[in-house]
Amino acid sequence: MTQFEGSHILSVSQLDLDSINTIFNVANKMTPYALREKRTKVLEGAILGNLFFEPSTRTRVSFGCAFNLLGGHVRETTGMASSSLSKGESLYDTARVLSTYSDVIAMRHPDAYSVKEFAEGSRVPVINGGDGPNEHPTQALLDLFTIKKELSHSGMGIDGMHIAMVGDLKYGRTVHSLSRLLCMHKDIKFTLISPSELAMPDYVIADIENAGHKITITEQLEGNLHNADILYLTRIQEERFPSQEEANKYRGKFRLNHNIYTQHCKSNTVIMHPLPRDSRAQANELDNDLNSHPSLAIFRQADNGLLIRMALFALTLGVEDQLEKYECPV
Ligand code: CP
Structure with missing residues (x-):
């Protein structure tokens, strides 16, 4: 078990050189799965809540594809207007509810520190996909x-x-x-x-x-x-x-x-x-x-974003050593 299992990833200030090396080692292990040379169902049955309240191409799609490549399903919410946040619901309440529906959540939001505020209400790991001008x-x-x-x-x-x-x-x-x-x-x-x-x-x-x-x-x-x-x-x-x-x-x-x-x-x-x-x-x-x-x-x-995001899902969900066990034919 690593320090990442069950943890939010909100800021680079949580990391040190050892933990960065751990992420990079797992990211390197993801290469054959990202290249479709191998296939794993290690996250079969798991659900990613992919919440993007600001425009995104790479981050949103690579989070989703990374989860799919590990065998999981993706439930996506894009844009503030399609969420009850637009009716005045708090980030805390939204997190409380959506974290029952998901095993892990990736989130982008236009306000600095909003992803941290959301994570305080979440029962599952939250990964910061960009909070305003603050961090990515x-x-x-x-x-x-x-x-x-x-x-x-x-x-x-x-x-x-x-x-x-x-x-x-x-x-x-x-x-x-x-x-x-x-x-x-x-x-x-x-x-x-x-x-x-x-x-x-x-x-x-x-x-x-x-x-x-x-x-x-x-x-x-x-x-x-x-x-x-x-x-x-x-x-x-x-x-x-x-x-x-x-x-x-x-x-x-x-x-x-x-x-x-x-x-x-x-x-x-x-x-x-x-x-x-x-x-x-x-x-x-x-x-x-x-x-x-x-x-x-x-x-x-x-391209490397896919490997890093696959690694972060595997580590936060504690399956980084089980990729091969759940391999299936390509
Ligand atoms: N680099 C990056 O965050 O790109 P997107 O805004 O397209 O996700």
Whole structure:
């Protein structure tokens, strides 16, 4: 039995290097099941409550598919309007009720700390699929898993690496969670590139500084990427701005395309983005002309999300050692 069995996964602050390694080891074991080379029914009869009160493609569908690939069923609720939350029901009451119908719940909600509030009423493990601008712990885990794999191709590890984070670092919850996971490692160099109005929150910067890592804060993309091992781009999170006009002020400020990459980055700088990227002309922070570049890891990140979410279900439900026992023909 691991520390995860029966537990909520709400924040990366619950994790340490040992527990992250446990998740990554189980995620690696999931590869043949995700690739459909093997099949297991280890979660047959179990139900995932997949509650998404904010738009999502990757997180929602990969949570659902991860559960299906382990043999379980998925009951999905999407959008606030289709839930009695829109009639004033509390998160606590909603959790009390829905946790009777499910064995585990994944949830995304537009408000910071809402998933934690929901978990207080839940009788089953709750996994945070993104709570407003606060955290996105499963994305951070899949990002770290991806960084580890990508850097291993150049014989590097996470300790000692240089990451440049670019874009909306204020509202981009993935960079908050990822920074905190990276803080657990040694000698990381952070270059944080954003408009000053969209800078990384002070509490994340304090975590980075208190962990003794080097940090550069700038508003300039060009000239600050040349030593980066990882270039992590983010979208302007327009849904968190007071108005569309306010968001428009920042869209298109930082753009990466083939020409800029070739001029300003090392030849093997890994390009990451949690997606969705905003491909509308006025934004276009990551151009399609890099789509076939071998350093573009954005779709490998999304692939790894399936493995990480399969691992988290197996661990929270305590079946990580029973995958083979419940194997069946492909
Ligand atoms: N990365 C991510 O959270 O994507 P979705 O919003 O599509 O789930």
